[in-house]
Amino acid sequence: MPQPVLRTERLQLVPLADEHLESEVELDGHPEVMRYLEPRPRTREQVEEFHRRRLALATEASGLGFWAGTAAGEFVGWWLLDVVPGDDRQAELGYRLSMRWWRQGLASEGARELLRHAFGDLGLTRVIAQTMAVNAGSRATMAAVGMAHVRDFRAEFDEPVPGAEHGEVEYAITRDRWLAGQRP
Numbered sequence: 220m221p222q223p224v225l226r227t228e229r230l231q232l233v234p235l236a237d238e239h240l241e242s243e244v245e246l247d248g249h250p251e252v253m254r255y256l257e258p259r260p261r262t263r264e265q266v267e268e269f270h271r272r273r274l275a276l277a278t279e280a281s282g283l284g285f286w287a288g289t290a291a292g293e294f295v296g297w298w299l300l301d302v303v304p305g306d307d308r309q310a311e312l313g314y315r316l317s318m319r320w321w322r323q324g325l326a327s328e329g330a331r332e333l334l335r336h337a338f339g340d341l342g343l344t345r346v347i348a349q350t351m352a353v354n355a356g357s358r359a360t361m362a363a364v365g366m367a368h369v370r371d372f373r374a375e376f377d378e379p380v381p382g383a384e385h386g387e388v389e390y391a392i393t394r395d396r397w398l399a400g401q402r403p
Contacts, residue, residue, distance in 0.1 A: 220282040220341070227332045230325060232298060234277060235285035240270050242287070242294040246317055255354045258378040276301060282341045283310055288329050295320045298329045300337055300346070308344040310337050314360070321356070327363040334364060338394045347391045353382035358390070365400050366390035 222234040246252055247261040247269065261269070277284030280302045288295040296316030303309040312333055314326050337343045348366060350357040362368075369391045376383055 222277050222282060222284045222286065223336070223340070225286060225332050225336055227328045229290050230288045230295065230329050230332070231290075232286035232288050232329060232332060235270075235273055235287050235297060237270075237274075239287040239294070239297075240267070242317075243270055243273075243297070246296060246315060249318065251318055252315065255351045255357070255380060255382065258380050273297075273299075280307070282336070286329075286333070288316075288325070290320070290325065295325055295329075298333050300333050303347065310341075310343055310346050312337075312346050312348040312361075312366075314357075326357075326360045330360060330364045334392065334397055338397045343394065345391055345393050347389055349387055349389045351380075351382050352385040352388050358388065361390040364392070365397060366392045367396075 224234070225232040244263050244266045247266045248263070250260050253260050273285045276299075283300045283302060286298045288298060294317065296314060299311070299313035301311040301313065303311055312330055314330055316326055334346055337346050346366075347369075348357075348361050350361070352371065358368075367390060368388060370389045372387050372389065374383075374387050
């Protein structure tokens with residue numbers, strides 16, 4: 220199954236394409252957006268390399284990949300369903316939004332739609348998400364979409380960002396739990 224166009228009340232999520240590169244450059248080049256991910260914002264050249272990798276993901280697993288989200292015709296950010304190595308029945312959820320769109324419920328709105336796609340369209344059994352323990356915003360989004368904290372862990376970084384000393388967290392939701400939370 221190729222990546223479908225997904226829609227929510229406020230968002231249109233389309234498969235990431237070359238037309239989104241400039242928005243990705245702006246997004247990954249913003250220090251506050253990247254503060255839990257990288258020690259410094261990414262350069263254009265780095266974003267171009269990540270863009271190529273992001274596009275390639277859609278060719279690796281049916282129905283998975285990166286989606287560019289827009290609201291009212293304006294780029295909001297991207298959402299991701301990625302392969303979990305060694306288990307084709309699971310995926311990893313991710314998202315990155317421009318600061319202008321923070322705290323408006325759009326991260327969770329898009330994440331809910333990707334969970335619907337993962338469980339309803341693809342029949343996956345489990346979706347996970349990971350972030351730094353200190354990333355309260357991302358953790359709140361994971362909890363808001365029904366994901367539960369399943370573990371703390373330590374990751375090794377060549378250049379740790381502030382807060383890395385507190386470790387990482389993983390959240391997850393199973394298809395059964397997701398189905399139990401759906402309204403008839």
